[in-house]
Amino acid sequence: MRISLNDRTIQRLPSPEKGRYIVRDTEQKGFFLMVGVRKKTFMIQGDLREHGKRASTIRVAIGDTGQFSTRAARAVAKGYLIQISRGIHPTSEEKATKASIVADLTNEQKDALVGVTVKEAWARYRIAMERRNRSARTIESYRDHVERIFKDWLDTPLKQLGDDPGQVSAKHDAISEKHGPYIANGSMRTFRAIYNHARKTNRELPADNPVDSVDWNHEKRRDTGMGMADLKAWFVEAAKLDNPIRREFHLFTLLSASRPTALKEARLEHLDLRRRVLHIPRPKGGADRAFDIPLSRQMINCLMRSIRCGRQMHPYEANYWLFPADGADGHLVEHKEDRAALSKWGNELRQTYRTVATPAGVSELDARMLMNHSVPGVNSGYITRHKLLEDHLRGQQQAISNTIFSTLGNALTAQPELRDWLGLGAARRQIARAREAFEQREVKTPRIGKTALARPTISSA
Incomplete structure (x- = not known):
């Protein structure tokens, strides 16, 4: 059997009543899963060569599915197969190699858990606004909210805020007290838009927008026009x-x-x-x-x-x-x-x-x-x-x-x-x-802009 191995497909593979069978990975040549009655084991197979000729075909067990995720096992398999291609039997340095690869992968997974930060999400959303031809004033307003009002959140992962909407609600209360109700509501609308845009490409973010927890300030329409x-x-x-x-x-x-x-x-x-x-x-x-x-x-x-x-x-x-x-x-x-x-x-x-x-x-x-x-x-x-x-x-x-x-x-x-x-x-x-x-008054040299402009004309009857 050949399939793309991942945690979900492996979980669905049935255990045999007796004996065992092999499921090979379609993504990584030489990487496969041995499915037995009691456990499922990740393994690799490769040709060990000496002086350019095949000396033997070897199989090395990586570990069972209870010890490794598919992603981690595939990373270890890649390291083993590289050693085999160099004529080195991986069992000679198996523990050291496995520990090193797993440690590196763990660090990568920790970085992945951090996810996109507020600063990164804003940078992506700004590009989207420019592509939609939003006005410079609107973009500047959003930038002011992010870089001034949410300055202490710039390096905070969005997932952390999504998992703790109470933190967002408390921030709204603090902004209301310091900057006033209109700025507080406006900055939260900005954050809501950035979060919704970020979730399109970061599915680990909670589906519920944390801004939904905010108790909005009452905004009265300004009635200052003249009669x-x-x-x-x-x-x-x-x-x-x-x-x-x-x-x-x-x-x-x-x-x-x-x-x-x-x-x-x-x-x-x-x-x-x-x-x-x-x-x-x-x-x-x-x-x-x-x-x-x-x-x-x-x-x-x-x-x-x-x-x-x-x-x-x-x-x-x-x-x-x-x-x-x-x-x-x-x-x-x-x-x-x-x-x-x-x-x-x-x-x-x-x-x-x-x-x-x-x-x-x-x-x-x-x-x-x-x-x-x-x-x-x-x-x-x-x-x-x-x-x-x-x-x-x-x-x-x-x-x-x-x-x-x-x-x-x-x-x-x-x-x-x-x-x-x-x-x-x-x-x-x-x-x-x-x-x-x-x-x-003193006549100064004009500065009309960064580039020279041709003098326009007014079309008239």
């Missing part, structure tokens, strides 16, 4: 900001509901004035979620003001970025403002956009598509977004922008700050001030 009555005061605050490019950035965030991270990296080449769209190539969710933002008249005016001021304040960086700034990146990096200067910014303006969409008469479905949210329901798969973009969605975008600006009333003429920002002739005054600010 119609709050917008006029916000416009006055934004008008008082010293940097006109930052002012336009916050206004465009409000008018587009774009996520700040994606908007800060918007390039001049992404703006298509002929189609009146701004392309967002890598939003949240990665390149697969790329989309076009339809532009209202107010949004185009906002971008034009930013471009004109940028060419005066940052003439080199403005060749590439819609919201240029000093620094190695060449574009706006930090969008947060002092609350005393500007009460709402970032995602709070996205919430405001969604709030204003209702009085503007924009449906739930249209608002979701404008904000690049997933659309629920089976029928959503039949909606072709770009077919709605050129006319319907742009009309809905215009309705939202009109509603936002309608809250200003006569403030554009009555409020000097707003008149200086959005009133007639305001653009010329802002450009003059931007040119003056550039001339007064």
Whole structure:
């Protein structure tokens, strides 16, 4: 009989009523199992040669199945067969050879029991995220959780944590106390994803994810958006900001509901004035979620003001970025403002956009598509977004922008700050001030990035 010997197949081999029979291994030539009435013995057989000629055929017992696993016996057999091929009878050094091979194998098995560590599992999961085109911001968020929050777990085997879910639950409690409930929940979601991915290739890990033992902190959805009555005061605050490019950035965030991270990296080449769209190539969710933002008249005016001021304040960086700034990146990096200067910014303006969409008469479905949210329901798969973009969605975008600006009333003429920002002739005054600010500061050699970029052009009608 010839089969692939392993512990499971050997256990199923029946013992004869009398005598014995041989089962040879299909993987290792010369390795076989002698099955007797009372025990099953691992053995090897080989030709012992002298001066290149076969002197004799020998058989050597390794040990029975109660002493050795199949893997250990196969390792010992390999060592014996090597000695035989060199003309050495293994029984002369049988004890020493067997002890050495078994010791080495035991060490290997101990290493195997350690299994994949948190650090190794994260490295593999990171590669998987990059292959799925996850955004750099998402990957950085996961990296921060692993290397900062789980720093003391980096060399810990995942199996150890899987076998002791109480340790994971205690870690969540400790993170909640030290870093707050939102960080604790977010870091545990990261760990859960890494564990699930690691288990695909490490079947020794327990099937139950240890994060299931966590008592999650309550997370309240942030309700910090503005209503119609709050917008006029916000416009006055934004008008008082010293940097006109930052002012336009916050206004465009409000008018587009774009996520700040994606908007800060918007390039001049992404703006298509002929189609009146701004392309967002890598939003949240990665390149697969790329989309076009339809532009209202107010949004185009906002971008034009930013471009004109940028060419005066940052003439080199403005060749590439819609919201240029000093620094190695060449574009706006930090969008947060002092609350005393500007009460709402970032995602709070996205919430405001969604709030204003209702009085503007924009449906739930249209608002979701404008904000690049997933659309629920089976029928959503039949909606072709770009077919709605050129006319319907742009009309809905215009309705939202009109509603936002309608809250200003006569403030554009009555409020000097707003008149200086959005009133007639305001653009010329802002450009003059931007040119003056550039001339007064030290001109630095620009650093647009690691590689040279060709100057893009804006397609226009």
